[in-house]
Amino acid sequence: xxxxxxPFKPLIAAFCCNWxxxxxxxxxxxxxxxxxxxxxxxxxxxxxxxxxLFVLRAFQRGADGVIIAGCHPGDCHYTTGNYxxxxxxxxxxxxxDYLGIEKERTKLDWISAAEGVKFATVMNDFSxxxxxxxxxxxFGDLRCTTAVAQ
Amino acid sequence: MHNxxxxxxxxxxxxLESGQAERLLGWEQDSSGYNHAPAVFKSAGELxxxxxxxxCGSNLSKLLARLREAEGRTAVLLKACDRESFNLLVRExxxxxxQVHRVDIECSGMVDIEKLRNKGIKGIxxxxxxxxxxxxxxxxxxxxxxxxxxxxxxxxxxPAVSSADAFDAVGQMEERSSLERYEFWKEALSTCIRCxxxxxxxxxxxxxxxxxxxxxSGTAGKASADFFEDQHFHLVRVFHxxxxxxxxxxxxxxxxxxxPLYLLNRKVIKDINELYxxxxxxxxxxxxxxxTSFSFQxxxxxxxxxxxxxx
Numbered sequence: 001x002x003x004x005x006x007p008f009k010p011l012i013a014a015f016c017c018n019w020x021x022x023x024x025x026x027x028x029x030x031x032x033x034x035x036x037x038x039x040x041x042x043x044x045x046x047x048x049x050x051x052x053l054f055v056l057r058a059f060q061r062g063a064d065g066v067i068i069a070g071c072h073p074g075d076c077h078y079t080t081g082n083y084x085x086x087x088x089x090x091x092x093x094x095x096x097d098y099l100g101i102e103k104e105r106t107k108l109d110w111i112s113a114a115e116g117v118k119f120a121t122v123m124n125d126f127s128x129x130x131x132x133x134x135x136x137x138x139f140g141d142l143r144c145t146t147a148v149a150q
Numbered sequence: 151m152h153n154x155x156x157x158x159x160x161x162x163x164x165x166l167e168s169g170q171a172e173r174l175l176g177w178e179q180d181s182s183g184y185n186h187a188p189a190v191f192k193s194a195g196e197l198x199x200x201x202x203x204x205x206c207g208s209n210l211s212k213l214l215a216r217l218r219e220a221e222g223r224t225a226v227l228l229k230a231c232d233r234e235s236f237n238l239l240v241r242e243x244x245x246x247x248x249q250v251h252r253v254d255i256e257c258s259g260m261v262d263i264e265k266l267r268n269k270g271i272k273g274i275x276x277x278x279x280x281x282x283x284x285x286x287x288x289x290x291x292x293x294x295x296x297x298x299x300x301x302x303x304x305x306x307x308x309p310a311v312s313s314a315d316a317f318d319a320v321g322q323m324e325e326r327s328s329l330e331r332y333e334f335w336k337e338a339l340s341t342c343i344r345c346x347x348x349x350x351x352x353x354x355x356x357x358x359x360x361x362x363x364x365x366x367s368g369t370a371g372k373a374s375a376d377f378f379e380d381q382h383f384h385l386v387r388v389f390h391x392x393x394x395x396x397x398x399x400x401x402x403x404x405x406x407x408x409x410p411l412y413l414l415n416r417k418v419i420k421d422i423n424e425l426y427x428x429x430x431x432x433x434x435x436x437x438x439x440x441x442t443s444f445s446f447q448x449x450x451x452x453x454x455x456x457x458x459x460x461x
Binding site for chain 2: 053056083084087088089091097099100101104106107108138139140141143
């Protein structure tokens with residue numbers, strides 16, 4: 001199929017907390033800072049709303065990378081949510097790495113509402129990493145892949 | 151029959167005769183002689199079926215959670231590895247300690263029948279024990295085997311039985327390259343037949359409704375179409391037990407496919423020990439598990455990326 005000849009366009013799921021990172025993305029937009037269109041933002045109330053299963057689900061649905069962005073430690077709208085997210089995601093990322101899934105495919109970063117520039121930088125850097133890694137062949141779900149992606 | 155079996159049976163008899171408990175959770179003699187199942191004994195007379203030998207691997211703590219609604223006290227026999235899961239279930243209010251008569255019993259390690267079979271010992275009729283040796287009467291004659299060679303995986307790192315480090319195998323796995331690990335798990339996990347035995351036997355899995363039973367998930371009661379499904383199943387299972395798993399080794403023991411599931415559970419425990427301090431489940435209030443608490447100094451997940459030895 002001619003589809004294979006097209007350059008690799010990754011799919012990146014970005015879980016952004018409503019109070020900091022999503023506003024940071026807004027600021028990046030209003031500041032006219034460019035970040036790749038392959039980053040699909042999913043708004044969550046808090047970074048600790050991200051159940052480890054959400055990350056697995058994103059990979060299942062064909063994501064090549066998953067990034068979770070939340071408020072800086074100490075700045076959480078719900079006071080302590082991001083501390084829980086930090087532990088949870090450390091263990092999840094470690095487990096994914098242990099199963100042989102490239103550890104560069106997962107990332108967690110803190111982006112505040114005032115950091116539009118950081119948002120664009122983080123997303124650009126992460127997207128570059130995923131481009132360098134290529135398609136995710138080690139973790140997915142054939143039932144969930146679309147005809148185009150195949 | 152070795153000595154400890156008689157004393158345990160005697161203890162069980164005393165408990166039931168004196169009425170200290172309405173019922174006793176123990177193990178029932180199986181016709182095969184090596185596949186003893188957990189059973190409830192309601193009177194001393196029923197204890198004829200009772201057995202405690204080197205094939206009583208099953209953890210009785212989980213059944214205790216199921217007997218929570220039963221009236222009267224339940225006596226339970228707990229081996230060292232089962233006590234941890236008992237403590238966890240008490241901490242999570244799955245067991246009412248007031249309703250339980252707890253009997254701690256000694257254990258010198260349980261035997262893995264699969265390891266016996268892998269040594270070429272087949273057609274097993276009866277197994278007796280003397281000292282460190284197992285005398286196995288098979289259809290093809292008498293066989294002998296040192297019991298430490300055929301212990302269950304969980305017993306190999308039990309402080310009461312052996313001095314081996316539980317995390318050695320995990321450390322070795324971590325040292326392999328990412329691709330090697332991927333290939334290893336692909337081979338190991340693709341043998342999964344999704345029998346759910348690991349979940350059913352797990353003392354930590356006490357949810358009344360389980361996501362793996364959801365008929366709308368498209369995965370319940372169905373063999374995997376590809377390796378990814380097994381990967382997801384085991385990741386989800388491990389994560390539901392993360393921070394609560396007591397490494398009782400039930401999942402590995404019951405797995406009909408011999409998948410080394412303990413490598414997954416111990417990885418989580420090892421990470422918790424290294425990053426957040428020794429995982430301990432005893433004498434802790436609810437809400438103080440590794441994943442239900444935090445400290446301001448916790449490491450950022452980027453430390454996983456900074457680990458050496460990739461690709």
